[in-house]
């Protein structure tokens with residue numbers, strides 16, 4: 158296994174769970190959103206303000222391509238990483254992709270104090286989360302090797318479940334290369 162890649166909507170816990178998982182494995186942890194901010198020297202809201210979502214998606218694609226060239230990492234992707242077909246292919250080829258499915262209700266609770274997710278700052282937040290889930294759930298499922306429902310479990314318990322899934326997966330670097 159080369160990498161474990163976490164996908165799913167805002168508030169799924171990709172960043173929180175990914176960090177714990179990387180610690181357990183003694184692997185590097187990379188968060189695509191944070192790496193984009195570091196490389197750009199600007200926050201995600203500022204990137205959206207200046208370049209629009211389209212500009213952010215270009216930066217996100219470049220970052221995913223650069224990060225997935227590495228091995229032995231847990232990668233937390235951004236919630237919209239699966240929107241592009243080339244990203245979906247890139248992620249699936251370069252690691253065990255785990256979809257952290259999370260209900261809209263839980264996403265709503267977990268993002269209530271957020272100011273850093275531009276797509277949630279205007280309008281009815283729950284309706285936005287619902288719309289994004291309707292659009293993206295099929296894409297997350299198409300991209301994932303494993304789907305885990307995060308339910309009411311703690312981030313630590315979720316990290317344990319991902320570890321168990323990765324041990325059962327039988328995927329390794331050779332499998333990834335042959336598709």
Ligand SMILES: Nc1ncnc2c1ncn2[C@@H]1O[C@H](COP(=O)(O)OP(=O)(O)OP(=O)(O)O)[C@@H](O)[C@H]1O
Pocket residue numbers: 165166167168169170171172173174190233234235236267268274307309310311312315
């Ligand atoms: N399993 C969980 N149980 C309880 N709280 C959680 C769980 N997972 C995440 N959280 C909390 O939900 C919030 C959002 O989590 P996090 O930032 O990890 O989501 P994310 O999937 O990385 O979202 P984004 O796509 O916007 O980056 C955080 O405050 C985190 O502590």
Ligand SMILES: O=C(O)C1=C[C@@H](O)[C@@H](O)[C@H](O)C1
Pocket residue numbers: 166167190201234235236237238273274275276
């Ligand atoms: O779901 C989305 O489209 C996003 C999720 C975040 O991780 C960030 O990548 C950004 O706020 C956009």
Ligand SMILES: [Mg+2]
Pocket residue numbers: 171172173188190233234
């Ligand atoms: Mg995150």
